[in-house]
Amino acid sequence: MFFPKHIKAQRITTVIGLLLSLASAIVLLKKVKTDGVQALTLGSWAPPFGITMVSDMISALLVTSSIVISLFVVWYSFSSIGEEREKAFYYPAILFMLTGVNGAFTTGDIFNMFVFFEVLLMASYVLIVLGGEKVQLKESIKYILVNIVSSSLFVITVGYLYSVVGTLNMADISVKLAGIGQAGIITVIAVLFLIVFGIKGAIFPLFFWLPSSYAAPPIPVLTLFGALLTKVGVYAIMRTYTLFFTTDIGFTHELLMMISILTIAAGCIGALAYFDVKQIIIYNIVIAVGVILFGASIMNESAMIGSVFYLIHDILIKGALFLLIGIVIKITGTSDLRKMGGLMKRYPVLAWSYLVAAFGLAGIPPLSGFIGKLLIVQGGFQGEHLWQSIFILASSLVVLLSVVRIFIYAFWGAEKETQEISPKTYRHLLTPAITLVAITVLYGVGSEYLVPFMTDAANVLLDPTVYTDAVFKGGQ
Template sequence: MINLLLFPIIIPFLFAIVLLFFKERIVLQRVLAAVGLIAALAASLFLVHTVKQDGVQTITLGSWPAPFGISMVSDMFSALLVTTTIIITLLVVIYSFTSIGEAREHYFYYSAILFMVTGVNGAFTTGDIFNMFVFFEVLLIASYVLIVLGGEKRQLRESIKYILINVVSSALFVITVAYLYSVVGTLNMADISVKIAEIGQPGIITVIAVLMLIVFGIKGSIFPLYFWLPGSYAAPPIPVLALFGALLTKVGVYAIMRTYTLFFVHHTDFTHGLLMVLSILTIIAGCIGALAYFDLKQIVIYNIVIAVGVILFGSAQMNESGLSGAVFYLLHDMLIKGALFFLIGMIIYVTGTSDLRKMGGLMKTHPSLGWFYLIAAFGLAGIPPLSGFIGKLLIVEGAFQADHIWGSIVVLASSLVVLLSVIRIFIYAFWGEPQALPSVERKPYRRMMVPTVVLVVLSVLYGVGTEWLLPYMTDASNVLLQPSIYIDAVLKE
C-alpha cells in the first residue's frame, strides 16, 4: 500500500511512453491518454484516503535508509495537489479532443501532456531537493514541446523567451542546491530541516533562502520576476494555456511554501518579511495588468499573478489561519483558472477574436455560456459561498492575527479589482447588441461545454462543501505549521 504514492507519477509516465508509438492513430491516443489519467486519478484519490487514515506516507528508493536514499513523501498537502492536478489535466485532455486540432495531436501532444503531469506530480511528491530540480526539468521540457507545438510565429517568438528564462532559473536552482549542500551536507528535505535547526540558520542559510525565493519566484511568477508570463502564456492554444495557467506557476508556489515552512523557519523576520512584501507587490502588479488590457487571455493571465501574490501572502503569515487559507486558495485557484480558460476559449471559438471591443450580445445567442462564465467569475472574485471566499477570508484572518493590517487591506482591495476585471469581460462580451459572429459548428462547441461545466461545478462544490473538506485542509496546513510531522515520517520510517 505504501508504494501507492508513486502511482500518480508512474502511471502518466508509462502511458506517455506508450503513446509515442501511436503517432498517427489519433483516436487511440485520445483514449489511452484519458484512460491513463483516470487510472492515475483513482490512485491519487486512494492515496488521499490513505494519508487521511494513516498519516504521511513515505518510501525511500533503492533500499537505502533515509536520508541516504531518495525519499518520496506524500503528506496531505502534496496528495491534494496531485489529485487536483490530475483532475484538471483529464478535463484539459477531454477539452482538447475538439479544440486543439488534429495537426497538433499528430505531434505527440498527449505524450507531452502526460510527461508534464509526471514532472508536476513528481515535484509535489519528492522529499529530495535535487530530485525536485529533476522533476522541474521533466515538466519544463514537456512544456517546451507544448508551447511551440503548431509552430505559429507568435508561439516561436514567445517560446524563445520562455525557454531562456527557465534555463537561467534552472542553472540558478542547481547553484543554490550546491550552496545548500555545501553548508548542510545533505539533499534530503527532512534532513536539511534538521541540520539547519542544529546550526541555527546562520547568515549563509538566509542568503540561500533568498536565492531559492528568486529561483521559485521566476517559476511561480512573483514580482518583479513575472515579466515573462503574460506574453509566453498567451502564445499557445487555449488547452495548453489552461494547463499552464492552472498548474505550472503553482509548482513554483508549492516549492516556496514547502521550503519556507520546512527549512527557513528560525529567523523569519527577514525571509518571511521579504516574502510578504514581494507577495503584496505581486498582487498590485497583477491588478494593474488585469485592468490594463482588453484581451481576454491577458486579463485572466494577470489574474494568475494576483492569485500567486494572495497565496504567498497567506503563507508568509506562518500561522494556522494564514497557511490554511493559502492551501485552500491554492487548490481553488487551480480549479477556477482551468474553468475560466476553458470559458474564454469557448468565447474566442464563438466570436473568432480575443479582443473584448469586438464582442457583444453573446447572452442572447449563447446564454448557458454566459451563466457559467458568471458563476466562475464570481468564484474567482471570492463572492460567498463560492470557493474563492473561504481561502481569502482565512488569509485575511491570519494577517490580522499577525498584525499585518495593510497587507490584508491590499488582499481585500484586490478582490474588487478581480471582480471588476472579470465583470468587464461579462459586460463587453455578453451584454449589448449582438455582433456578427463567424459561422462555427455547434458540435465542437457542445463537446467543449462538457469539461467546462464539470470544472465549474467542481469549483462550486469546492466552495459549498467547505465544511466537509476542512479536515483535509487542516491536515495539510498542520504539516506546514509543524515540520516535525514531516521530518518524523521521513527519518523514522
C-alpha cells in the first residue's frame, strides 16, 4: 500500500509475504499433527472471556491450502492482470482477503468469525470492481447487496445464540448447548446459521447470485473467489454443525443432506446448460459444495474424512482449472465454446494439462477427486443413505461430461480464429497453471501420506470434546 505506483516492489513484497505465511502455516500444521489442537487466547484473558484463536487440523489444512492458491494466483497475475489494476491496490486487496479467509478458518469466537467475514468481503468488493468495466460494476451491486443482507442476518443470528447461551466462545457454546439438550430455539438458530453460511457457501437455493458475479472480474480474481470464498461458508457450516448444533441431528442434519442433494442437482443443470467456459466451471463449484456438505451431514468417520479431503481437493483443482481456462480465453479472445476450436495443434501442453485437471475434477482414479468422493460415498452407504450415495456417483458423470465438453470444443476440430499471444506471455501463464495441476496430481497419488492428517481433522469434527478441551486447557 505504501508504494502503489511501484509494481515491482509490490510484487516482490507480496511474494515474500506469502512465502513467509506458507512457511508459518506448514510449521503450524506439523505442530498440530504432533501436539494436537493449538489454542491462543489474546490478552491473557482466560477462556471464554478472551478472544480465542484455535488451530485444529482442518483449519491448519485450509489455511495452508488458501495460501498456496493465493501464491499461484499472484504468480499468474504478473502476466495477466495488467498494470492498471496492479497500481490500484490489487495486491493489498488479495492479502487483506487472505487475512479474512484465514482468520475465519482459525477463529474460536463466533462473533469474530463475522468480523473476519467482513474483512474478506471488503477486500472482495475492491477486487470485483477493480478495472471498472461495465459488467463488473453491474454485478458488484448484486454481490454487495446479497452480502449486506447476509451479514445483517449473521449479526442477528449471533445475537439470538448469545441470548440463549450467554457466550460467544465457540468451545463454550458447545459445552452450554450440550447442557441445554434438544430445544426448539436451538434448532431455529441452527437453521438460521445454515441460511447465513449457505448464502456465503452458495447452497441451493441461495446460490443465485454466484454464477454471474464470479464471472464478471478478471480470471485471477475469479480463481481466488472460486477456490476460496465459497469454502469459507462451507467450513463455517461444517464447524457449527459438528461443534455445537448436534442436539437435533434428526432434523438439522437431514435438512443439510436434502439441501446438499438439491445443490448438486442445481449445479449439474447449470454445468450442462451453458456454453460459456467460466459458467461451466463456476457451476462445478456449486456441485462440489453439495458433495462436501453431503459428507458432513452423514456424521460418520468415512464421510467426514472424505469431506475434508474433497474440500482441500476442490480448492486446488478449481484454482488449476480457472488458471487454465484463463489461458484459453486469452488465446481465443472469447469464453464462448462455440467460437473455439483446434487449439490442440498449437498448444498441446495446455490441452493435456487441462484434460488431467478435468479428470481430477470428475474423480477419475487415481486423481485427487476420486479418493474424497469414494470416502463420502462409502460413508453414505455405511449410514444407509443408499439412493443419495448413488446420486453422488451419478453426478460425477455430469461433471465429467461438462468438463470434457470444454476439451472437445476448445481443443479438437478445425482451428478457429485466435488472438496473437507472445510465447513469453504464454509460458509465464502456463507455468503456474501446470505447477498447480501437478500439485493436484500429487495430492491424489500421494493420498496415503495425507490420510493421517485428514483423519485427525475428521476426529476433531466428530468429537467436539477434543476442541473444547484444547481451548479451555490451552487458552489459560
